[in-house]
Amino acid sequence: MKKIWIAWEKHRRTTELATAFDVAKLFQLEVEASRPIRYLSLLYRTLRIILRERPDLIIVQNPSIVLSVFMVTLGKLLVPHVVIDAHNAGIIPFPSKYNSLLPLYGMIQKWADLTIVTNEGLAKVVHANGGRPFVLEDRIPQFNGVERIALKGKHNLVFVCTFEEDEPYEEVIRAARFIDPSIHLYVTGKYQKASPTIIAQAPDNVAFTGFLSDQEYANLLYSCDAIIDLTLLEDCLVCGAYEAVALGKPLVLTNTPALRSYFYHGAVYTENTAEKIAQAIRSVVENKKVLQEEIAILRSQLKSAWEEKRQDLLRILEQLVAKRKN
Numbered sequence: 001m002k003k004i005w006i007a008w009e010k011h012r013r014t015t016e017l018a019t020a021f022d023v024a025k026l027f028q029l030e031v032e033a034s035r036p037i038r039y040l041s042l043l044y045r046t047l048r049i050i051l052r053e054r055p056d057l058i059i060v061q062n063p064s065i066v067l068s069v070f071m072v073t074l075g076k077l078l079v080p081h082v083v084i085d086a087h088n089a090g091i092i093p094f095p096s097k098y099n100s101l102l103p104l105y106g107m108i109q110k111w112a113d114l115t116i117v118t119n120e121g122l123a124k125v126v127h128a129n130g131g132r133p134f135v136l137e138d139r140i141p142q143f144n145g146v147e148r149i150a151l152k153g154k155h156n157l158v159f160v161c162t163f164e165e166d167e168p169y170e171e172v173i174r175a176a177r178f179i180d181p182s183i184h185l186y187v188t189g190k191y192q193k194a195s196p197t198i199i200a201q202a203p204d205n206v207a208f209t210g211f212l213s214d215q216e217y218a219n220l221l222y223s224c225d226a227i228i229d230l231t232l233l234e235d236c237l238v239c240g241a242y243e244a245v246a247l248g249k250p251l252v253l254t255n256t257p258a259l260r261s262y263f264y265h266g267a268v269y270t271e272n273t274a275e276k277i278a279q280a281i282r283s284v285v286e287n288k289k290v291l292q293e294e295i296a297i298l299r300s301q302l303k304s305a306w307e308e309k310r311q312d313l314l315r316i317l318e319q320l321v322a323k324r325k326n
Helices: 012-020 035-053 065-077 096-111 120-128 169-178 196-200 214-223 239-247 257-262 274-286 288-325
Strands: 003-007 025-028 057-062 081-086 114-117 133-135 155-159 183-188 206-210 226-229 251-254 267-270
Touching: 003 012, 003 035, 003 065, 012 025, 012 057, 012 081, 025 035, 035 065, 057 065, 057 288, 065 081, 065 096, 081 096, 081 288, 114 120, 114 288, 120 133, 120 257, 133 288, 155 214, 155 274, 169 183, 169 274, 183 214, 183 274, 214 239, 226 239, 226 274, 239 251, 239 288, 251 257, 251 274, 257 267, 267 274, 274 288
Parallel strands: 003 025, 003 057, 057 081, 081 114, 114 133, 155 183, 155 226, 183 206, 226 251, 251 267
Antiparallel strands: none
């Protein structure tokens, strides 16, 4: 069975899964141009790849919605099976101004042979839309060649942030005022997207890293005492949590069922308010050693469970292709 993977943007999950699924080729296509020209160019390049490679099965990263619509439509006309690996924004529109696209989202899920999602909440959405879901969380990443760097605080926490609407970054910055000044918060991401006032008025124990290279980012996570990753979305398993597990770092996470059920050891859970976040930060600092031990246990358990799910999914993919050939 020849499997290929097509994506219109780079993402760690895609790279990790493509390796785990032993795809023949991973195509991560990117074009810098105006939206109409970009889509036309990407669609043309995608079609050429399919005609050249002639795969038995194509896995597609969603987002992009345009790519996913194109592929499931093509799947109705051509032989290859189409499997969608759907990130949160590929199942439920975010922000809500895109809710008018919900029928299109439902069509993608219904027409795809299989939709891979990261948790049961998203699987229920796919099932309700007439699709076939399979739950497979992100693979625990592997960091190589990380180096310890000097940080300013007695205790140092990294808030994994991209300054998007689904992140309560203003509350995290405010929380720094309610903790001991010896506890420093390092906030990743392009802070220029936030209000200049918020950045200018941040307390002295908050440092904004700006954009970091992959190596710089890994070194920062490796050097801190704990990692914070919060979300306003209910069914979202945040990337920073996987990274913390990989590096053995205690976590501060939003108190959602999805996060509590998967990252069930080594974490302190919080509501997304400054006071509660500050309380969680104090707790993770005070209980650092115990939480580190729990994270080590969690890492082993998650890796084992993930490998079992991977094997189950590979069997399903084999069955899809075999059924078509018969």
